[in-house]
Amino acid sequence: MLDLNWPYKRHASVYAGTQKYVEEQGWESVIDEYVYDSISSARNKGEVPYDGIIARASKLLAERTRNLELPVVNVWSSSPVRDLLPSVFPDYEASGHMRAEHLLSRGLRKFACLGCRTDSSDVFEIAAFQNAVQEYGYACQTAWIPLAFSQTLKKWKDSAETIDAWMQRWSSPIGVFVGGDQLGRMVVQKCRERGLRVPEDVAIIAGRNEEVLCERPSPSITSVEMGFERVGYEAARLLGHLMDGGEPPRRPLLLQPEGLVVRESTDFFAVQDELVAAALEFIAKNSHSRIGQDDVARALAVETRTLQNRFRKVLGQPIAATVRKVRLERAKRELAQTDRSLKNIARDVGFGSPMRMYELFKRELGVTPIEFRRQRRI
Structure with a gap:
């Protein structure tokens, strides 16, 4: 249950990783986006159709599997039940630190962050980013917008106003971390409207390397490849361990990001000398x-x-x-x-x-x- 109707890497690539492990083990894999309903219906008939579940786990799924001997592995970092289920995530703190180190290595000394407060991946990454630049004695201006910022016209306009007010406080050159790929494109557009050059005035690192949004149009945007396929693979491996009667891990399994994908938006050294x-x-x-x-x-x-x-x-x-x-x-x-x-x-x-x-x-x-x-x- 991975919300595959959303064409993001954190959905589709996680699925691809599960399938790699599934093929190695000879399992049968079924997509069931309403697995909590399938379980409930089958339970009334005295049989459960699955041996284990990999999911972007909802509260309803956790409730309906609680009293069943049915292992569940969660891969959704913002899940409302992330602390109740065995989980596998990218290490967002590591990626936040990686982003900061990259911008610091470009000679930047002023920083800003933009993210969605209800997206735990943004929260963890931005906190790590802030800590990293603060260790060097630099401040970071941070702004937050709703997760579904484009859901309605009002949210879109309100978010645009928040971004404008956030950018108004900048002084160039500045290094900017933006949580989402689409949001990164919005910030690039806003820079163009204000006459700010990317990367000479604003060096931007954004999102989780959704290539379609990162690579075009120019300037292409530097990002981090999170390794979501590895998340799916390790989630399937963990599910196999649980289905064999193994003990669940005490903490979420955190996987290091694969690395930076450096593009035009940070191809610059901000040094006054x-x-x-x-x-x-x-x-x-x-x-x-x-x-x-x-x-x-x-x-x-x-x-x-x-x-x-x-x-x-x-x-x-x-x-x-x-x-x-x-x-x-x-x-x-x-x-x-x-x-x-x-x-x-x-x-x-x-x-x-x-x-x-x-x-x-x-x-x-x-x-x-x-x-x-x-x-x-x-």
């Missing part, structure tokens, strides 16, 4: 090569010591640390989104050898590249 901005642009274009601090300084025709001092003053870190960070982000995307070998990834992102990449992953992330990939893949 022109020399550092030029250096960051050079690093972004050449991080795949064997470059060091001397190479960056030479490209800008400046003394290495001068550039190093400017980096420490403006970014609070040396040139080498910046190069490593850019390479690390590229490697994370390659590991999460491709099947390429560690050797080829290490070479192409500029680490040179898999061992060098291994050492950096262990030191910065606490996991090996293989473990990182495994966490983000089925």
Whole structure:
């Protein structure tokens, strides 16, 4: 019961993940969007038609399965019964932190968030985003609109007014996190109406990588691939465990997001210092090569010591640390989104050898590249 009439990844991709596991196990899978009614009708006849259920679980489903020996796994983070049922979700706190780190790495120092307060995924992500930027000493302006903001003309107009008032408080350049893909497109439109350039004035990261909304029209929007197919796969695996008589987990199973999908809306370095901005642009274009601090300084025709001092003053870190960070982000995307070998990834992102990449992953992330990939893949 996954509300497949809604063509979102958090519905359709979760379903695709369940089917991958179903095929591996040889199960029979049935779509039943009113399974609580099927259970109730069958129970009166003395038999229940299913051995287990994966659902965006409603209160009614929880009530009607409570006294049945019928395992249910919930995959809806905003479910009113999320604390009562075994559940599998993306780790929205991790994705919120990931979004903040990406915008911080662009040199941004002013931030804003927009989300739907009744959508728990927005709530968790925005809280993590706020915490991440506050750790660096920066504030975040946050606005909330209704979940069904386009349900009626009045809600649409009220939400547009809320967004306008929120944007009125901005000062550029600013990094903006928007909870939904459609909402992200609305903010891009509002920026255009106000004469704000994306990404030069406003760098936007939005939604959960619904490609149709993220990729067109220009500017394309940077997003996070949440890994909803993995959610479906692990939900089916958990259901199998429960159907075999296993104990339910005490807490929801949280899965790391697959990674950032960087597009035009954040393809910018917001640094007032022109020399550092030029250096960051050079690093972004050449991080795949064997470059060091001397190479960056030479490209800008400046003394290495001068550039190093400017980096420490403006970014609070040396040139080498910046190069490593850019390479690390590229490697994370390659590991999460491709099947390429560690050797080829290490070479192409500029680490040179898999061992060098291994050492950096262990030191910065606490996991090996293989473990990182495994966490983000089925």
